[in-house]
Amino acid sequence: MSLNGIFPIDRWNFTTHSVLSVLSDQEMALLTRHVTEQRLFKGDVIFREGAVPSGIFVVRSGRVKKYKVDQTGREQIIYLAGPGELMGYHPVLSGERYADSAAAMEETMVSFIPKEDFMDMLARSPVFALRLLKAMSHEFTVLTNTISVIAQRTGPERLAIALIVLREKFKYGLNDHDAIPINISRADLANMAGLAEENVIRLLSEFKAEGILSTQGRKIIIKDIHLLVKRANYR
Amino acid sequence: MSLNGIFPIDRWNFTTHSVLSVLSDQEMALLTRHVTEQRLFKGDVIFREGAVPSGIFVVRSGRVKKYKVDQTGREQIIYLAGPGELMGYHPVLSGERYADSAAAMEETMVSFIPKEDFMDMLARSPVFALRLLKAMSHEFTVLTNTISVIAQRTGPERLAIALIVLREKFKYGLNDHDAIPINISRADLANMAGLAEENVIRLLSEFKAEGILSTQGRKIIIKDIHLLVKRANYR
DNA sequence: CAAAAAAACTGATATTTATCAGTTTTTGAT
DNA sequence: ATCAAAAACTGATAAATATCAGTTTTTTTG
Numbered sequence: 062m063s064l065n066g067i068f069p070i071d072r073w074n075f076t077t078h079s080v081l082s083v084l085s086d087q088e089m090a091l092l093t094r095h096v097t098e099q100r101l102f103k104g105d106v107i108f109r110e111g112a113v114p115s116g117i118f119v120v121r122s123g124r125v126k127k128y129k130v131d132q133t134g135r136e137q138i139i140y141l142a143g144p145g146e147l148m149g150y151h152p153v154l155s156g157e158r159y160a161d162s163a164a165a166m167e168e169t170m171v172s173f174i175p176k177e178d179f180m181d182m183l184a185r186s187p188v189f190a191l192r193l194l195k196a197m198s199h200e201f202t203v204l205t206n207t208i209s210v211i212a213q214r215t216g217p218e219r220l221a222i223a224l225i226v227l228r229e230k231f232k233y234g235l236n237d238h239d240a241i242p243i244n245i246s247r248a249d250l251a252n253m254a255g256l257a258e259e260n261v262i263r264l265l266s267e268f269k270a271e272g273i274l275s276t277q278g279r280k281i282i283i284k285d286i287h288l289l290v291k292r293a294n295y296r
Numbered sequence: 297m298s299l300n301g302i303f304p305i306d307r308w309n310f311t312t313h314s315v316l317s318v319l320s321d322q323e324m325a326l327l328t329r330h331v332t333e334q335r336l337f338k339g340d341v342i343f344r345e346g347a348v349p350s351g352i353f354v355v356r357s358g359r360v361k362k363y364k365v366d367q368t369g370r371e372q373i374i375y376l377a378g379p380g381e382l383m384g385y386h387p388v389l390s391g392e393r394y395a396d397s398a399a400a401m402e403e404t405m406v407s408f409i410p411k412e413d414f415m416d417m418l419a420r421s422p423v424f425a426l427r428l429l430k431a432m433s434h435e436f437t438v439l440t441n442t443i444s445v446i447a448q449r450t451g452p453e454r455l456a457i458a459l460i461v462l463r464e465k466f467k468y469g470l471n472d473h474d475a476i477p478i479n480i481s482r483a484d485l486a487n488m489a490g491l492a493e494e495n496v497i498r499l500l501s502e503f504k505a506e507g508i509l510s511t512q513g514r515k516i517i518i519k520d521i522h523l524l525v526k527r528a529n530y531r
Numbered sequence: 532c533a534a535a536a537a538a539a540c541t542g543a544t545a546t547t548t549a550t551c552a553g554t555t556t557t558t559g560a561t
Numbered sequence: 562a563t564c565a566a567a568a569a570c571t572g573a574t575a576a577a578t579a580t581c582a583g584t585t586t587t588t589t590t591g
Contacts, residue, residue, distance in 0.1 A: 131448040155433035160440040205395040213366040278527035
């Protein structure tokens, strides 16, 4: 079932504009001539805030969290990247260091493209540059909405929105009628919603009592998406 | 006195990469051939969330807040734009609607460039496109840091950070040794720091008691920037 | 498959921040 | 300069959320 029209899911989480797809086969071959593949396991760090980038990453499979760590060690998850998404190109373009860190949330495959090849393709292909501008502009909308969610929504609303986003992120590869098991630790969920872990757990059992979801161990299954959207208090 | 090295002020608030400056005189003339100037007064809305953009804006003088309004009518200020900054080009590039609203915080001059002229220049000038990519990437860092401030800092820390940013934003046109009067309503300050207005006022008098600042009516003057940076708990 | 480790969960309490109902001060218009 | 309106400010209270100190369940590993 699609959420279009009910909840603007695309605005909250997806980078639907496929950036690489605008390249011709020839250009693609040029861009990926020095590409390397990496298999990552849960918790593996892909890049760390403050480090100097040497290339960009493409998520091939799995899920990656982008986050910032504060003084007390708490993580705030800023974005969740899935298959097909580009990561880590902003600091390459701006000549800065990484503004956040990225880590695999499960077994994940990523491709690494050296920054020289990326910048080279950008200079060669005006279409690619324009498409990247478009994709970044969209990401901007997503980040702006993230700010408003964190700053203006209550705890229960933030959790409900995080669950709606996660459900979409975990849909990948499943049939439409399948139940979608959201496989995420309570700690990661808390860091997404900006809540203490204990409060996430308490809210989850409230949602369960309301018939919104069920749990199987750590896995969360949304039973009534409309009720969940209502709980998110979306206007 | 510069804050470089003490507090990474640029990361938090400035779009220092001047986008228009890379254009030749000829290109500039082409871009600004249909430009119109507008004089705006305090509170005047420049664009509103959800509206369809028909061009981009350049702030010439004054200060503009970019914000989102929630169900209860509360504003969260996302960014504060000053002289030289481009506004409202993201939705033009992505073909979306405005993700946030913009309003003048004081008497302000803005230029309006029709989107056709902007897109035309982008197609004509690869240097311009690359520069825009660079500027947007930097903005990304700023937004990412905004998220971490809102999500991970305490109320007093958020207020201290807002004041540091505001002090820089109000520096424009003053001599280095001048006191910088931050002229902002308590309501706007609260909406920047993500606090209730009453708590901002209480915190301001705490800061005053600590010798960090003084007030003259609504105007705030930072007396000890090092103490303020300390209060922001920056590492 | 049993033991150990990790994660999920619970209840009580503390802390932070917002809300409400005002009073006082400042600002802007005549 | 005066008055009305708006903004700044104060104190008391309420609500939301975090923290602490555990117990129970689930997952992982030898």
